[in-house]
Structure formats: structure tokens, C-alpha cells
Amino acid sequence: TIPLLEANDLRVTLRNGTEIVRGVSFTAAAGKVLGIVGESGSGKSITMRAVMGLSPPGSVISGSIRLYGEELVRAPERRMRALRGSKIGLIFQDPMTALNPVITVGKLIAEAVRLHNPGTSASKARQRAVELLELVSVPQPEVRANQYVHEFSGGMRQRAMIAMAVANNPDVLIADEPTTALDVTVQAQILDVLKGLQDRFSMGLVLITHDLGVVAGAADDVIVMYAGKIMESGSVRDIFYRTRHPYTRGLLSCLPTIAGEQSRLEPIPGSPPLLSARPKGCPFHPRCSMARDACRADEPVLRRVDNVLTACHFAEELRAGDSPRMNAEA
Ligand code: SF4
Ligand code: MG
Numbered sequence: 001t002i003p004l005l006e007a008n009d010l011r012v013t014l015r016n017g018t019e020i021v022r023g024v025s026f027t028a029a030a031g032k033v034l035g036i037v038g039e040s041g042s043g044k045s046i047t048m049r050a051v052m053g054l055s056p057p058g059s060v061i062s063g064s065i066r067l068y069g070e071e072l073v074r075a076p077e078r079r080m081r082a083l084r085g086s087k088i089g090l091i092f093q094d095p096m097t098a099l100n101p102v103i104t105v106g107k108l109i110a111e112a113v114r115l116h117n118p119g120t121s122a123s124k125a126r127q128r129a130v131e132l133l134e135l136v137s138v139p140q141p142e143v144r145a146n147q148y149v150h151e152f153s154g155g156m157r158q159r160a161m162i163a164m165a166v167a168n169n170p171d172v173l174i175a176d177e178p179t180t181a182l183d184v185t186v187q188a189q190i191l192d193v194l195k196g197l198q199d200r201f202s203m204g205l206v207l208i209t210h211d212l213g214v215v216a217g218a219a220d221d222v223i224v225m226y227a228g229k230i231m232e233s234g235s236v237r238d239i240f241y242r243t244r245h246p247y248t249r250g251l252l253s254c255l256p257t258i259a260g261e262q263s264r265l266e267p268i269p270g271s272p273p274l275l276s277a278r279p280k281g282c283p284f285h286p287r288c289s290m291a292r293d294a295c296r297a298d299e300p301v302l303r304r305v306d307n308v309l310t311a312c313h314f315a316e317e318l319r320a321g322d323s324p325r326m327n328a329e330a
Pocket of ligand 1: 247282284285286288289290291292295311312
């Protein structure tokens with residue numbers, strides 16, 4: 001069967017020559033959730049923006065992005081516009097800046113419906129908007145449809161954004177930090193809404209986040225990105241319990257344990273490199289407690305070690321017992 005969304009050796013190079021996405025490959029399957037995790041500046045958003053044909057002006061994209069087999073790299077902008085919002089739904093971090101403040105939420109959603117179905121009458125589109133608000137569990141959708149964005153709380157705004165994103169039954173939904181601006185309780189509700197829709201309509205969901213905790217409960221597969229590359233990928237279980245990468249292990253150490261105790265929190269020292277000033281060798285070496293000469297000399301390639309793909313010269317030295325999650329939950 002043809003995969004829903006497949007990227008192969010995707011590269012994005014800025015006009016100034018800086019390569020900011022460096023050979024990323026992944027598959028997003030129908031009915032599955034793919035989590036893309038990394039600190040800010042890891043290239044995760046840029047990767048998904050390239051998928052949507054929204055790369056920075058003047059940048060060069062190479063490699064392949066296929067949606068049900070259709071090549072999107074070098075697809076005309078007119079084709080990408082038609083796909084965005086119909087086959088590919090998009091949700092961004094900050095609904096406040098993404099939603100027009102001067103028209104009602106019902107009208108905003110109705111416009112999203114009519115954008116790809118211009119024949120829909122105003123009353124049909126409005127009816128569909130109310131249905132969509134109900135679908136994302138906005139209480140009193142009839143009343144809420146007549147309100148403006150500023151009358152919605154952060155969580156309700158994000159629901160409205162999701163309603164717009166799924167208005168035309170996309171095959172794949174790309175959510176970039178959809179819960180980052182929200183408090184923890186609301187985050188969980190929004191993830192439930194996304195998971196519920198993904199399940200019900202058998203969509204592919206790509207969940208971009210800096211927070212491994214977000215993917216823990218929601219994703220099937222995880223990609224960990226750093227400095228524009230994939231550091232490790234695998235199933236959620238394998239990434240959480242059998243990671244073979246010091247960077248993933250570092251991210252896991254930053255998570256509170258299931259019991260909620262905060263004492264284990266050990267943030268990774270330092271910060272990610274600028275994509276324009278990457279260190280030679282493994283891009284993680286300045287922050288890695290396992291780094292040695294080979295790490296400073298040669299950049300590791302992604303390879304299979306047991307159940308995961310990992311880009312670390314010394315992956316074999318990380319044992320299952322080294323996983324902070326394993327220790328925390330044993
Ligand atoms: Fe650390 Fe070296 Fe592995 Fe990079 S290759 S993650 S520096 S041990
Ligand atoms: Mg981002």
C-alpha cells in the first residue's frame with residue numbers, strides 16, 4: 001500500500017547556504033500518530049513547513065515528499081494551496097495570532113469550509129461550522145459560533161483552530177506545538193480532542209513538540225531531531241524504554257516521573273547549536289557526557305541498533321537499564 005505521507009532524504013537549504021534540514025526521512029501512516037520531538041531550533045517545524053510547501057522564500061528543497069505517492073517537492077504553489085486545508089490540515093501553536101479577530105468564530109470556520117468547497121451555501125457552511133465546534137467538544141456550539149476569538153479562552157481557541165483544520169476532512173493533520181501555550185490541564189484536553197479525531201477519522205497525525213511528555217501518551221512512533229537531523233527514531237515504547245541515544249536519554253531525564261516527583265529532573269547542560277554554526281562531528285558532542293575524540297571527528301549516521309534507528313557512534317554502550325524511564329518506573 002502507498003504510505004499516506006512519506007519524506008525521503010529531505011533537505012532544506014536557506015538562500016545564504018545554511019542547510020537547516022539535513023536528510024530527514026519519515027513515514028506518517030493513516031490512523032497513526034507520529035511525534036516529532038526536539039528542542040527549539042532542532043529543525044522540526046521547518047521540516048514540516050517544507051512538507052506543506054511553506055519554506056522560507058529563496059530556500060532550496062531537495063529529496064522527496066510524497067502524499068499518497070504524489071511528489072510535493074517542486075509541486076506548483078497552486079497545487080500546494082489546494083492541498084493545504086483540504087488533504088493536509090494545519091494547527092499552529094498560537095491560535096490568537098492565527099485567527100482573524102474581527103469575524104465570529106462560526107464565520108471563520110464557515111470560511112475554511114467554503115475555501116475548498118466554494119459551492120457550499122452560507123447557511124450550509126454555518127451549519128457545518130456548528131457541527132465542527134461540537135465535534136471538538138466546544139460546549140453550546142450554537143452560542144459559541146456567534147462569539148469572537150477574544151471571547152474564547154486559550155483552550156477554546158485551540159479547539160476552534162482544530163475545527164478549522166479538520167473542516168475538509170484532511171487525510172493528515174500536522175500540529176506544531178498545539179498545546180505549548182496552554183496550561184497542563186487544558187493541554188491534556190486538547191491532546192484528547194486531537195487523538196479522538198485522529199482515531200475517529202483514521203487520519204494520520206503528526207505532532208510536533210519540544211516535550212517528550214506530550215508524545216508519551218499520544219504517539220505511536222517518535223522521531224527525535226537535533227541540529228536539523230534525526231538523532232533517533234522508533235516506537236514510543238522503544239524510545240522511552242530502550243533508547244540508544246544520549247540526547248534522547250537527556251530529554252527523558254528532563255521529564256518528571258509518572259509519580260510526579262520532580263527530584264530527578266536533570267536538564268541537558270548547554271543549548272543546541274545554531275544551525276549556521278554546527279560543530280564538526282556529532283552535533284551533540286559539546287553537550288554529551290559520553291563524547292570522545294571520534295565524536296568530534298566524524299558525524300554519526302543513522303543506523304539500526306536493536307529496535308531503534310540511532311545516530312550515535314557508541315549506541316551499543318547504552319543499555320536498556322540506562323533509560324531514565326526504566327529506572328523511574330522499575
Ligand atoms: Fe554523544 Fe558521541 Fe554519541 Fe554524539 S556520537 S551522541 S557525542 S557519544
Ligand atoms: Mg517550532
